[in-house]
Amino acid sequence: MNGHCGVMPTPEGSTDRTDGTLHPVAAPASGTTAGMAAGVTRGKVSAEAAAAPAPAMAPATPPAPASDGLLEERRGQVHRAGQGPIDLACNRESLAGAVSQRACVFCGSRVVLYPIADALHLVHGPVGCAAYTWDIRGALSSGPELHRLSFSTDLGERDIIFGGEPKLEAALDELITRHAPKAAFVYATCIVGLIGDDIGAVCKRVAARHGIPVLPVQSEGFKGNKREGYEAACAAMFTLTGTGATDGIGPASVNILGDFNLAGELWIIRGYLERMGVQVVANITGDGRVDDLRRCHGAALNLVQCSGATMPLARMMREAYGTPTLRVSYLGIEDMADSLYNVAEHFREVCPGIVERTRDLVREEIATLMPRLRQLRRDLEGKRAAIYVGGAFKAFSLIKAFRHLGMQVALVGSQTGTDEDYRELEAICDPGTVIVDDANALELAHFVRTLDVDIFVGGVKERPIAHKLGIGFCDHNHERKIALAGFEGMYNFAREVHASATSPVWRFTPRSRFPAAARPARDVHANCPEGDGQADNPAGDEDADCPANPAGHAPHDLFTEGNATEGGAHHGRP
Numbered sequence: 001m002n003g004h005c006g007v008m009p010t011p012e013g014s015t016d017r018t019d020g021t022l023h024p025v026a027a028p029a030s031g032t033t034a035g036m037a038a039g040v041t042r043g044k045v046s047a048e049a050a051a052a053p054a055p056a057m058a059p060a061t062p063p064a065p066a067s068d069g070l071l072e073e074r075r076g077q078v079h080r081a082g083q084g085p086i087d088l089a090c091n092r093e094s095l096a097g098a099v100s101q102r103a104c105v106f107c108g109s110r111v112v113l114y115p116i117a118d119a120l121h122l123v124h125g126p127v128g129c130a131a132y133t134w135d136i137r138g139a140l141s142s143g144p145e146l147h148r149l150s151f152s153t154d155l156g157e158r159d160i161i162f163g164g165e166p167k168l169e170a171a172l173d174e175l176i177t178r179h180a181p182k183a184a185f186v187y188a189t190c191i192v193g194l195i196g197d198d199i200g201a202v203c204k205r206v207a208a209r210h211g212i213p214v215l216p217v218q219s220e221g222f223k224g225n226k227r228e229g230y231e232a233a234c235a236a237m238f239t240l241t242g243t244g245a246t247d248g249i250g251p252a253s254v255n256i257l258g259d260f261n262l263a264g265e266l267w268i269i270r271g272y273l274e275r276m277g278v279q280v281v282a283n284i285t286g287d288g289r290v291d292d293l294r295r296c297h298g299a300a301l302n303l304v305q306c307s308g309a310t311m312p313l314a315r316m317m318r319e320a321y322g323t324p325t326l327r328v329s330y331l332g333i334e335d336m337a338d339s340l341y342n343v344a345e346h347f348r349e350v351c352p353g354i355v356e357r358t359r360d361l362v363r364e365e366i367a368t369l370m371p372r373l374r375q376l377r378r379d380l381e382g383k384r385a386a387i388y389v390g391g392a393f394k395a396f397s398l399i400k401a402f403r404h405l406g407m408q409v410a411l412v413g414s415q416t417g418t419d420e421d422y423r424e425l426e427a428i429c430d431p432g433t434v435i436v437d438d439a440n441a442l443e444l445a446h447f448v449r450t451l452d453v454d455i456f457v458g459g460v461k462e463r464p465i466a467h468k469l470g471i472g473f474c475d476h477n478h479e480r481k482i483a484l485a486g487f488e489g490m491y492n493f494a495r496e497v498h499a500s501a502t503s504p505v506w507r508f509t510p511r512s513r514f515p516a517a518a519r520p521a522r523d524v525h526a527n528c529p530e531g532d533g534q535a536d537n538p539a540g541d542e543d544a545d546c547p548a549n550p551a552g553h554a555p556h557d558l559f560t561e562g563n564a565t566e567g568g569a570h571h572g573r574p
């Protein structure tokens with residue numbers, strides 16, 4: 001089993017529970033077992049071995065762990081930017097035993113489909129699979145909120161032996177009668193794949209009885225990685241498309257794919273598009289509606305954010321209806337502006353004035369944003385960030401966003417990046433940035449610690465790593481409550497990063513006990529005209545007189561005094 005039902009890796013001796021740091025553990029040599037030596041068979045010592053002269057004593061201490069915390073088989077999935085051409089062994093099954101940060105197939109499909117707010121979502125499997133509820137990954141709705149309720153068939157021993165179909169059918173009948181959803185999605189989990197329940201047949205019978213679409217989602221957790229879950233979700237949604245009327249859809253119309261409206265991002269984007277004069281037909285799937293999905297084939301263009309999650313649906317729609325696709329990103333300044341300009345360009349002929357309206361919109365938003373960003377940048381200049389996200393596409397925008405804050409990205413990785421994603425990623429990374437595919441908690445902890453990052457951007461599974469190591473964390477995924485998309489989202493992101501990275505709490509955490517000499521040297525001017533590529537702070541402390549810290553500026557308002565007396569630095573290092 002993998003994904004969120006997996007167990008955090010805590011091999012014996014790997015976690016120092018006093019300071020929360022994680023230490024890599026050396027894997028035994030292939031084909032050997034710790035504690036098993038020549039001449040010892042199933043716990044007995046053979047006569048020959050007993051008679052033989054005693055071998056040289058093994059050292060009392062175990063072999064030194066691999067210094068970089070990587071399992072040998074994982075080395076092909078880590079690259080350092082600037083050190084030769086990138087050729088990551090990505091987009092494949094996770095290494096067994098490595099306890100990947102990836103989620104399972106079911107989780108992938110659930111992430112995509114759950115924001116459809118007027119549908120019933122029923123998880124067919126043990127109740128544990130359904131534990132990943134709206135409370136963990138909320139998606140906001142402007143209307144119905146049926147998606148906030150989690151339902152499970154709660155399969156037990158009897159169902160697994162005799163089959164779970166009767167229980168599924170009874171659950172669907174009861175729930176559809178009680179909640180009158182517009183459609184129902186039924187998710188297959190690992191055990192359903194193992195016992196062979198025919199959820200397609202059950203869905204067909206129930207759909208005929210109740211007169212609504214009841215859609216099987218073939219998302220058995222073990223059958224691949226999260227990416228397969230996206231495919232399963234898109235296949236289910238595709239069966240809805242083309243079943244509704246397309247009246248009232250104009251030539252300058254789009255579907256928004258790949259935003260899940262976790263904190264209201266979708267409403268920001270819709271607002272921009274409406275100001276430009278573009279009609280939004282369907283949100284797929286943040287604040288999503290079944291009826292919109294039914295008619296979304298009438299839109300003139302699919303805007304796809306997020307490289308993996310909804311691209312399969314866009315591909316299916318292109319093949320079936322000829323709907324073109326435009327890849328967009330709503331994160332950061334350049335990518336947000338580029339996305340809007342590209343949409344405007346697409347509709348230039350059919351929507352007079354759209355280019356001018358878009359230019360005015362971008363100009364206004366940037367004029368408001370930049371002065372606010374400059375204030376925060378003063379404290380963040382020279383700090384380092386680590387990024388670990390689901391799809392690599394988001395990482396591109398985050399790297400650019402950090403540059404606006406004067407920060408360096410020391411580590412970037414994703415769960416499901418492809419060859420193409422990683423090649424693009426390397427092209428925009430600074431030399432020396434570590435790029436990692438399908439990492440696990442131990443690797444991330446190792447890199448975050450040795451690269452001496454100030455803030456970790458990730459999701460719900462990365463948060464404990466950052467907290468244990470005593471560094472700032474910014475949730476850019478499941479649990480965020482602040483919209484991070486659009487121009488105002490860029491400001492929110494900068495504020496989050498600032499609040500977390502400069503918090504005085506980090507003075508009391510394990511990180512403050514790392515020896516300064518062990519930290520990598522930094523060029524605090526790397527992102528400004530003073531940058532020379534040379535380390536300014538070999539001991540990890542920055543120069544308080546540095547021109548990157550303008551004279552008269554109170555560097556970090558919260559604890560300037562404390563740092564001054566402790567010989568601290570202007571970048572908030574305790």
Ligand code: SF4
Nearest residue numbers: 005104129189190221
């Ligand atoms: S579907 Fe399988 S891997 Fe996914 S949560 Fe359920 S048991 Fe775990």
